[in-house]
Amino acid sequence: MRVLIIGASGLVGRALTNALIDTPKLQGESIEQLLLLDQAVTSYPNLDWVKAYTGDVSDTALLRRILADGIDVVFHLASVPGGLAEQDYDLGYRVNLQGTLELLNQLQQQVHCPTLIYTSSIAVYGVDLPQSMDEDYLPHPQLSYGAHKLMVETLIRDLSRRGDINGQALRLPGIVARPSQASGLKSAFMSDLMHALAEGHSYECPVSADATAWWMSVKCCVDNLLHATELNPQTQHSIWQLPILHLSIRQVISALCHVYDQDPALVSFNPDTNLEALFGQYPPIMTSRAEQAGFMHDVDAITLVTRALQPI
């Protein structure tokens, strides 16, 4: 089978690429070709069955070339991150919405119904969330990034209903730990806190200790992406809120200090009202449908922070 990863150079993309190179099997079949697409694809092993393409999802002609020989499974992980997409609306629109809609059009035209795993985001939900939530909560995105994700989810469900694709949209929480660098992700502080404490550096946290967020390690995320390819398109939903760990910053700091033997006093707090509203007020969420379908969270805070800082 032929498998394509769009956004192969991102944190999740690299971990997924490694997982598929380690175990080149999906849906009970061997992977004969693994195709990687990103704006720059560098760090992958030189294997004759792995091929890299440079470009982005909004390059229609490139996509058509990649998909010309047919495709069985596509992981679409690429997006302009939320902070950047909010500032540069046209860029976010072109990549996160228009390019992705074009990808869906091209997948719809495949002779054999392909599987598409799409990383949506909890950014679909917006702010002012209720005290507790479940999988039927009505999203009202507060960023264009989340609005575009929600639109793509809707089209994926429609094309799956029509039987044109087997699409699964997974709403990811904050994935940790991303590399410490300006990534345009508004939730970058979730990872920055981890790197700082693990390395014993002081850190000024832009949300309060009581801020609560939804967390997932990159390893757990990849396990869920792989699991999604195995779902039966006939009996399943197409839009999934992944199970998450609902943890306060205080709980994460405590787990980090326990695992990496550090002093919580390394962290000071200087909450930013906007960040706190967007990323610090997530309530618990019930995800029984996703759990029943076999999706997983990271078990507990100790496992999360341990996995989060392991090399991928």
Next chain:
Amino acid sequence: MRVLIIGASGLVGRALTNALIDTPKLQGESIEQLLLLDQAVTSYPNLDWVKAYTGDVSDTALLRRILADGIDVVFHLASVPGGLAEQDYDLGYRVNLQGTLELLNQLQQQVHCPTLIYTSSIAVYGVDLPQSMDEDYLPHPQLSYGAHKLMVETLIRDLSRRGDINGQALRLPGIVARPSQASGLKSAFMSDLMHALAEGHSYECPVSADATAWWMSVKCCVDNLLHATELNPQTQHSIWQLPILHLSIRQVISALCHVYDQDPALVSFNPDTNLEALFGQYPPIMTSRAEQAGFMHDVDAITLVTRALQPI
């Protein structure tokens, strides 16, 4: 001010055109130019301030020409109806989604933030609805038509949040009475029943007498569209479920027989499973938010059937 009606030749479009020609005022200002766009615009009075364009919303160049001198209020009523869009996916995609997204892009580029009133549809909700619903029910469309409407709603809300447009998406129920003709609308039976009974013809109803639907007269619909232009974009939501009359086919037949002095025995029943599931199982819906914002339904069944068959 300059006002554009896209879909001006449809049932709602003609009624809205007539209303604006009768009273050429919106948002406290006089209408200096009324622009009508549809695939064929014929039946409008020859007035120097009313101008018709032939084309559809997916004609980007035409749209750009129409909008070149600026626009204050756009009513976007045009769509490929649900039944047709389900069969001819590419046509529905091009008009209902792609053309509409392009319209939004062009409105976003206007110097002055324009008002956009968009007719969405209760087709966003899908099937298997709960026993009672409210405005926060999570939509899961079962037709591509509804999926595309839901996607457009999401983008309208996002552009309104950004302050680029003042957009209001109104979810319309079955609008009655449409002309008796194959329109590609799956809900055409709601109107066909009315015409038949009012004229004393027998009618074979494709849903059961107990089937319940959501009804609105074209007059009430136009009143709501006009009202939507007056909403304050700062304090309001952008997506509205209009208040509706929740009536069974039996109740509508009874009102028709009362108003037009006919015999209920003119109607026989031959329910179609698919139509019954799509259009015959609507539960009551609470629309307190929309009512508080000043939107209205048709008061009662007698008023509905009376208004529905009045010339517009």
